[in-house]
Amino acid sequence: MGRYVKGQYVSAHGLVISHVNISTVHVTDGGSYTCTAENSAGRVTHMARLNVYGPPHVRAMGQVSAVAGETFVVSCPVSGYPIHNITWLKVVEQVTRSTDDGHYSCTASTRQGLSDTQDLTVRVMVAPVLQPFHFEERLQAGDRAGVTCLVTKGDPPITFTWEKDGRPMQEVEGVSISSMRAQATCLVQEGDQPLTLAWKKDGRPLDPRLDVRTSQLDPFTSILVIDRATAAHSGNYSCDASNPARTATTTSTLTVSVPPAWVVEPASASVALGGSVALHCLAKGFPNPTVAWRKETASGQFVGVATGEGGVSGWENGTLAVSRAERRHEGRFLCEANNGVGAGLSKVVNLSVNEPPWFSVRSQRQQVVVGGTATLSCEAHGDAPLTLGWTRGAAPLPPLPRYEVSERATEGGRVSELVLRSTHISDSGTYVCTSTNTHGALTADFHLLVQDVPGPPSGVTVAEEGSRHLTLTWTPPQDSNAPITAYLVTFDVQQSPRVGRSPPSPPLRITTQEEPPTGHPQNVNVVAVSSTALQVTWEPPPINLTHGTVLGYYLGFKDASEGESGAYNFTTVGVEGVGVTTATLAGLRPHARYAVVLQAFNSKGAGPASPPALGTTLEDKPSAPPGHVKCESVTSSSLVVTWSPPPPRHRNGVINNYRLAYSYASSHEGGRSGSVVSEGLGVTLAGLTPWTNYTVTVGASTRAGEGVHSHPFVCTTDQDLPEAPASVKAVVSGPRAAVVSWAAPTHPHGRITRYTVHWEPAGGRGGAHSRRVEPHLTHLTLHDLSHTTHQPDGTLTLADIQRSDSGHYSCTATNHHGSDAVTYNLTVLVPPSSPSLHVTETTASSIRVQWSVEDTGGASLQGATLHYRSAGGEWVTAEVDGDQRSYTATGLRCGTLHHFYLTAHNHIGSSIASSTEAARTKGRPPEAPPQFQFVTTNSSQATLYLAQWGDGGCPITHFSVQYRKDSTRHWTTVGSEVPPARTFAVGGLDAGARYELRVTAHNAAGATPAHYTVTTPGIGHTGTGVGVGGSVWGSTPSTSPVWRDPRVLVPATVSALALLLTVTTVCVCLRKPEEKTALQAREDVYTTVRRPAPTPPQQQQDIRDNTGEYSEEDLYPYATATFQMGGGSPPPPAPPSPPTHAHHPQPRSQKAFTALVYQAPSLHDVDSPNLSERESRAPRGFPYEASETEDYGSVLEPGADPRCPPHHRRPPRHLRTRSPATSGSPKTRRSQQHTLRPTRHPRSPAVSRRLSEGSNSIRDHTSDAECDLRW
Missing domain, CATH: 2.60.40.10 (Immunoglobulins)
Incomplete structure (x- = not known):
């Protein structure tokens, strides 16, 4: 230890700093170091790890002891760095005492293969557990008493010590101490000798095979000893004490609890994707163990497995079964068996879901032309490694350079592509793609058809001939590998007079009739x-x-789970x-x-x-709450709440977690409330108030959000020790007496059963005394009292109390010893006042309401109940939490009136209902389009452009379509439930006939009928037309005479006026020949044009190119010029919106004239928006509307009717200014520009003349005024 130097010092700021210095650091110096600081107030530690680069080294650990049933943690002391892996192993050799007792080894290893191992011996010890004992409460002097100290659990050596009042007890006469392990004591309290004591089990003498011993301590005490209790020892034990006078018997029941033991130990399993598997887990014991399965989450925690959903089910014997294995079922599962005896059993097993090969497409047909390239793509999925191979039928692919095979990896599989270049007829056939992995093999067939031009028909013969007809027969070609769709018969029709043969007639092409399709739609994608x-x-x-x-x-669809x-x-x-x-x-x-x-x-x-x-549709919030909400009080401050998942059909996704909301519900007083999120099916609420009611609700959540909560469930915590009594007072009532008074505790934490009064002399002299006092109440009911009554004993009685009686009441008592006062805070609780309800927001499918409660009744609001219904519908209720003041009702019908009222409630009761509020969701019935936007016809069919209907803000659900001929009264129903689509065809019509169509559109806000009159073209007519007439909103079109039809009336009137003006012009020209020379310059041709919204430059250029600037050569004398609206683009499948633009001709000095014939606009020449509104204010067939914001260039002519639109010339383009009102206002946006464009009559000669100015008249249907249209 000379390399270790420890030291410490006190810094200038009063901090004690300790340090350890290590010199010549070795690999064995690595590990965890702990610093401990301690003073009289407490102790604190800090641990940090020192890593020393080097090979792994594990220090010797020796032998350690662990307590059975408790968590035991031991660290493997590893040094060296870096360490790749630390592994614990256990040596199993006939383990009989405990599954955790034995020898363990810890191995530390690096990525380079270096390792070190040390052993650890763990000895599991059972801690002593004593059986409680008690003395008889009614002992008399001279009675015998005895107790037994029994150790029910614990490993020897065990030392017994007896104490009395916390001090060791010396051996005294009449008290015996025994260290024998005993299960029952038979003590004779009274009786004379001689006595005989005998033991029985279940009414029979003890069986010697049970290993039960009995011993007699003294003549009055017998002890029954069971050295090792087993389940066989359970039963009723009786002790008989006999003497010549009588036999006494006492009986006690012995229940031996057996910890769980495996009957079928869980084992890891594997299953193929989509297959079924069962994980068995069966244990025995007494009482019967409860088996629970948990699954490991991504965070490493084990949560309960929800059975009954996703193909997972649990059996009563503890087996967990998966009927349709999916990838999400794979992972680690924990099986726990517990019966409350011992630590229980648990084991972690692994479930592997194997994915055999499978193809997204197992059969495919492909066609290619001879000489082309065919690509066969085989996409396989399954567990890796995944191999793909190609064969042609059962034979391998021919080794031709034209055959190329490539392969690449994809997410979850592989793709192999077979490319055939420069295909031949011989390449036709079936190509097989085989996918293989360790779990199986699967094949997919690809049928390739190489098509070539068929050979010529053979055997052409004349089967029948007549004077003007021939019948030909032939044999189809034999070498055709593709179905023949048509034959082309070519023959010439020539005249052969004497002077020679004429040229052949024009070719006549004939198309065969249709037949049902033989191919299905391609590239179907569902999102x-x-x-x-x-x-x-x-x-x-x-x-x-x-x-x-x-x-x-x-389009067909079904639930895929139906199979x-x-x-x-x-x-x-x-x-x-x-x-x-x-x-x-x-x-x-x-x-x-x-x-x-x-x-x-x-x-x-x-x-x-x-x-x-x-x-698969997206997830949504659960539409049903969790079920079977239960709670159980564990302690005085904690509750355990459990529940079950919502029904599978209402989960609307994968349940991620549950949120439990709880609140204090005992009275008007405040208390703890909050919420807890749990991934399992239960949670423990801690830190609660003892002996208190709590309301609990549970809601499930998916990735889309939290669903509805369960109905409030009331749970009550257990009782706890009360607080000290309040307002303790003592008053001397005599020389040796005093009166003690007190009030109940502020928080009793339960029902008070008794009070204990303690007193002792001051100074500690004399003994302490105590007395128990039972709580009691004196209750007296008085009748016929006024609102406020004072009783002789000082009681204040309030009868018929109201909310206004709430407040502080004080009572003061005074005598010659002094005075005292007590104050009561009176709170009168009533139901809440009627809420004030109002609507704040509406959409097409929801309405949001808010409310306020002026008076909550002195107690917090527990919730509110909102009632709402649609007009004529059933009432729907929604429960809202007490802290919310708004609610959004969703899923309502579009464009429908709904009624709402609300009631609020506290724990006293419910309020009076609020006033009923009405609100309508946004939306209106469908809006019918005008006829020229909606219908086109050919000789046998009318095409309805359903997309032109306005939905009114509510989606159109369906259409009903009917039609009838103009001469019949019976309606033919084409479809009563036509789904919304872009177009709908009404076929089977006669050519050249007049029909009336009745179309009704339906949405949630209502239905709108519309009538249209159409005329199909004749057989020789090649274009599509739009029927005349037609009124919307259910009105029936009038059957006016032909001469009143605008398409007949207007051209006839204009032509007559044009003829009259032509004659007048000729006369003027003959009388004034001198004016002919003066009028040489060209004149402007003007028309009344609305100013359009700004148009992009490219579109303006396209518009100018499309309409052109008309010169003198564009107009022909006595020709019919057709004036149309729009640009004249070719007819599209649906009515388009033509470009809006102004026609600006070049200035001319001479006036020109041409006769006009008005032609109704075709479907593709008119812009679609808002034309129905303009039609109602313009003559039939002439959709036109004047706007006050339009710039016409001059004022109204003198004498003109002010109700008529001004018709006059506009200044040239460079002199016109843009009005600010031409963009932005709804009226300007609604206005569309209509340019009248002359077209050449097909029969007019190419001759141009200069004519004088003329005019024509059109009557405005709205203003009924005579107005001039000038050109």
């Missing part, structure tokens, strides 16, 4: 978007497998153009796994279903 919704995306089937136009898809026996629920999804289609499945269960399939259908039927795609 969770919420706890109740999944988003499904997919691509259409290959074009060569659709065999026609895909009209939609059948093969479950049926799919199907819904119809419309086509949303080319590419990926998206649909959302709503109303699903939270945290549930669903299987989704898709089928494409055309006019001939549905194709095959896609392979099931799996998706």
